[in-house]
Amino acid sequence: MQPFRKLAHVHSGKELLDIAFRRASKSASSLSFKRGTPPIVMAKAREITRVRTAGDILYHRLQKIVKSFPSIDSLEGFYRDFIDIFYGVDNFKRILGSIYKASFIIKRLQRRYVRLIKRAQTPEEARKLCIQAYGRMSSVIDMISDRLNFLAEAFRTLKSLPAVDLSVPRIVVSGYPNVGKSTFVSKVSTASPEVAEYPFTTKNVIVGCIYKDSRKICQIIDTPGLLDRPISERNVLEKQAISAIIHLANIILFIMDPTLSSGYTIEEQINLLGEIESYSKNKPVIVVLNKIDIADETTLEKVRRELSDRKVLEMSALLGENVDKVIEYALKIIGETKGAD
Numbered sequence: 001m002q003p004f005r006k007l008a009h010v011h012s013g014k015e016l017l018d019i020a021f022r023r024a025s026k027s028a029s030s031l032s033f034k035r036g037t038p039p040i041v042m043a044k045a046r047e048i049t050r051v052r053t054a055g056d057i058l059y060h061r062l063q064k065i066v067k068s069f070p071s072i073d074s075l076e077g078f079y080r081d082f083i084d085i086f087y088g089v090d091n092f093k094r095i096l097g098s099i100y101k102a103s104f105i106i107k108r109l110q111r112r113y114v115r116l117i118k119r120a121q122t123p124e125e126a127r128k129l130c131i132q133a134y135g136r137m138s139s140v141i142d143m144i145s146d147r148l149n150f151l152a153e154a155f156r157t158l159k160s161l162p163a164v165d166l167s168v169p170r171i172v173v174s175g176y177p178n179v180g181k182s183t184f185v186s187k188v189s190t191a192s193p194e195v196a197e198y199p200f201t202t203k204n205v206i207v208g209c210i211y212k213d214s215r216k217i218c219q220i221i222d223t224p225g226l227l228d229r230p231i232s233e234r235n236v237l238e239k240q241a242i243s244a245i246i247h248l249a250n251i252i253l254f255i256m257d258p259t260l261s262s263g264y265t266i267e268e269q270i271n272l273l274g275e276i277e278s279y280s281k282n283k284p285v286i287v288v289l290n291k292i293d294i295a296d297e298t299t300l301e302k303v304r305r306e307l308s309d310r311k312v313l314e315m316s317a318l319l320g321e322n323v324d325k326v327i328e329y330a331l332k333i334i335g336e337t338k339g340a341d
């Protein structure tokens with residue numbers, strides 16, 4: 001489940017005030033009075049309606065923003081990590097808290113000015129009090145205007161995050177372009193993979209499900225453009241995006257092309273492997289040599305020797321050879337890692 005799909009739309013401070021004051025005017029002008037009603041009574045009723053309506057709208061809109069956000073502490077892994085990596089959990093909570101507080105300040109102002117208007121002696125005084133109330137409400141909204149802009153952007157981003165089922169393990173694939181990652185993902189995942197935009201980058205995240213005996217056993221995630229080039233050359237946002245994806249993974253499959261048909265040397269590929277490993281800290285990284293159907297034995301031997309200090313799997317994603325074994329092995333390692341936690 002994607003926990004952010006139902007986040008409220010966040011208006012800018014200016015938009016919020018426009019909406020509130022426009023509605024307030026409309027409500028006040030739709031009031032009707034019996035003939036002969038004293039001007040002071042009519043004036044007070046109008047100004048009270050204005051202050052009440054504007055206050056209610058601002059209060060409810062601000063409340064809605066905060067209430068539409070799920071409790072950060074109850075969020076699961078990836079989504080909480082994402083907030084932490086991109087915005088900082090404490091910072092996010094502080095900002096939501098200040099919006100919530102602002103809603104109560106608006107409510108208090110509304111009550112106070114309604115009381116004052118009730119005691120007004122003249123239509124002019126009532127009008128002046130209403131203008132004062134508007135001014136003070138505007139100041140409150142102006143004060144949180146930057147935070148509203150921040151939330152508007154953050155909510156848009158969070159809504160677009162890919163829906164990842166966190167109840168089953170996640171395998172993230174990595175490796176240079178053209179080594180066979182997407183061929184592998186489409187070969188092992190039976191459902192057609194979901195392609196979701198990935199915030200802050202022009203990249204997509206591809207999430208495929210793997211079923212066994214009609215039970216979903218894991219998800220496989222490909223991130224074209226992210227985990228397929230040296231991380232050291234990335235900008236800050238991309239590094240953050242990479243961190244979030246790595247947080248999402250239970251395991252990373254590093255796919256190598258020993259035939260060099262992808263255009264990258266073995267050395268370049270091993271260097272990238274080193275970077276991914278140093279970036280992924282405690283996440284297991286499994287190396288898989290792909291395209292063994294066309295790889296020549298001498299090169300394969302050379303790669304095996306270079307990686308002799310680790311377990312290396314081999315497959316042909318194109319022919320579907322050994323692909324199930326790779327998934328089984330990954331799940332076994334995930335199981336062992338979990339057991340060791």
Ligand code: GDP
Pocket residue numbers: 175176177178179180181182183184290291292293294315316317318319
């Ligand atoms: P990606 O950029 O890493 O996702 O790579 P692709 O999956 O798009 O594959 C790049 C090219 O390699 C395509 O032409 C695939 O058909 C080919 N390819 C992928 N896996 C294999 C394989 O196991 N054997 C052979 N011979 N070709 C493969």
